[in-house]
């Protein structure tokens with residue numbers, strides 16, 4: 637990490653740290669004052685998103701259901717598959733809480749980051765003790781992309797959306813298997829809500845935000 641001068645904040649983004657056993661201890665030893673921001677979304681949607689990303693790089697990948705289920709008739713889930721394991725947020729958080737108190741964390745809702753990006757960015761800025769510089773004015777909804785985009789990024793006069801690898805269409809998955817996955821994650825989600833004191837609303841399959 638580079639040296640951080642007075643008045644500066646150094647940020648580092650590595651999604652896999654949240655699920656890496658050794659990461660909390662190493663980060664704690666580097667600086668116990670580190671603030672931790674974790675973006676979480678419905679673990680079922682997350683698993684499909686993860687699969688979609690791998691599929692784009694490895695077209696010969698087996699189907700989602702072949703990887704997610706040891707046995708589709710009994711509904712036995714393969715928890716050794718990283719796309720499934722990563723979504724057990726409560727388990728990963730337990731590991732972090734051995735080193736950092738909850739007050740050092742901000743959990744950003746991946747769903748709200750899409751439905752209300754300015755609202756989530758407000759939370760991030762407050763958490764970091766920054767002035768609320770990023771507001772509603774900075775975003776617009778791009779119908780072609782199907783996601784919010786920046787009206788005018790810094791150093792550019794043109795609007796900018798995230799790249800093609802963000803917001804890919806997901807493959808259709810059998811509804812029965814999705815429900816089984818939703819059931820699998822439910823107790824872990826409940827535990828995660830309890831641990832964080834925040835209900836992320838991943839209960840149902842009804843709304844398009846949380847659905848699959």
Ligand SMILES: Nc1ncnc2c1ncn2[C@@H]1O[C@H](COP(=O)(O)OS(=O)(=O)O)[C@@H](OP(=O)(O)O)[C@H]1O
Pocket residue numbers: 651684685686688746749750783784785797798801802803804
């Ligand atoms: N504004 C905007 N534009 C495009 N995409 C957006 C946006 N906000 C959130 N998202 C969601 O971000 C998901 C990809 O982020 P990842 O977490 O996979 O990124 S990372 O690879 O871990 O850095 C990506 O997941 P997929 O839809 O599965 O591709 C998006 O749903």
